[in-house]
Amino acid sequence: MTNAMESHKLLDPSELGTKEYWDNAYSRELLNYAEDTEDEGTIWFAESNAEDAILGQLSRLEEDGYLRRHERIASESESHAEQRPITASRFVDLGTGNGHLLFALEEEDDDGESWSGEKVGVDYSETSIQLAKRIAAQKGTESIRFDQWDLLNSQPGDWLGSGFDMALDKGTFDAISLMPLAEGNDVHPCTTYRSKVVPLIKPGCFLCITSCNWTKDELLGWLAPADGELELYSEAKYPTFTFGGQTGQSIVTLVLRKKNSF
Numbered sequence: 001m002t003n004a005m006e007s008h009k010l011l012d013p014s015e016l017g018t019k020e021y022w023d024n025a026y027s028r029e030l031l032n033y034a035e036d037t038e039d040e041g042t043i044w045f046a047e048s049n050a051e052d053a054i055l056g057q058l059s060r061l062e063e064d065g066y067l068r069r070h071e072r073i074a075s076e077s078e079s080h081a082e083q084r085p086i087t088a089s090r091f092v093d094l095g096t097g098n099g100h101l102l103f104a105l106e107e108e109d110d111d112g113e114s115w116s117g118e119k120v121g122v123d124y125s126e127t128s129i130q131l132a133k134r135i136a137a138q139k140g141t142e143s144i145r146f147d148q149w150d151l152l153n154s155q156p157g158d159w160l161g162s163g164f165d166m167a168l169d170k171g172t173f174d175a176i177s178l179m180p181l182a183e184g185n186d187v188h189p190c191t192t193y194r195s196k197v198v199p200l201i202k203p204g205c206f207l208c209i210t211s212c213n214w215t216k217d218e219l220l221g222w223l224a225p226a227d228g229e230l231e232l233y234s235e236a237k238y239p240t241f242t243f244g245g246q247t248g249q250s251i252v253t254l255v256l257r258k259k260n261s262f
Helices: 002-006 019-035 050-063 100-106 126-139 172-176 189-200 216-223
Strands: 091-094 119-123 145-148 164-170 201-211 230-235 241-243 246-248 252-258
Touching: 019 126, 050 100, 050 164, 050 201, 050 230, 050 252, 091 100, 100 119, 100 126, 100 164, 119 126, 126 145, 164 172, 164 189, 172 189, 172 201, 172 216, 189 201, 189 216, 201 216, 216 230, 216 252
Parallel strands: 091 119, 091 164, 119 145, 164 201
Antiparallel strands: 201 252, 230 252, 241 246
16 A cells, blocks of 8 residues: 555645534534524635536436436336336535534525435544534535444444445545544555445446546546546536646536546
8 A cells, every 4th residue: 555655646634624623613612503593603615616517416316317306207118027116316515514514505595496315424524514513404404414434443323324425525535635644554544435435326327526636647647546446427517717838727517427446
């Protein structure tokens, strides 16, 4: 695994890669929310309209026939047998924070449509989960399940079920990439991330990941190597900027598909 680490750019560890930092951050947001329920906390990448970009990618997958907003009955051509229900797509939000991305899925878009399937938000910070649950209760959307889960170090709970059609990550891989490497451990947390996330996703289904720490090629290097379980399906487009003769964008959103053979 050391050679694999040496083939990647590594980021310097930061307090943003520690559980203590996030527990303290969400404790403050809990206090703020108790005083003002209009203050739901930080919406990560709001300045880049990342959630709109993510929702756009989900709509594209629906148009391509891979995701379903609502349960429906299979047609005869699909089942060749007794008609049966096809369930709405299941979502898991990794590092859910205040749950804002899942709440956005519950909201109706310009066409009056929302995503009605099961939604699970997980985070290793207990104060994060407390905040998300309180916001859900205030909104009347308690059907979303929020659970504390340490992605890198724990096994999934019963919320895993048969797996998810879509795993969402808005900044969690970024935080993991800032974790210090444990003494005596030569497996980088970014490598552990991939091994933990892939089993959550049904074969042929998706991970949508948003990052400001990594370029497209760097994300693909970590998460979708040529011989790996994931492959690039699509990329969201953001405004670009040019600096020093190089053109790029400050944020990246990729949709990766789990190969059917895994």
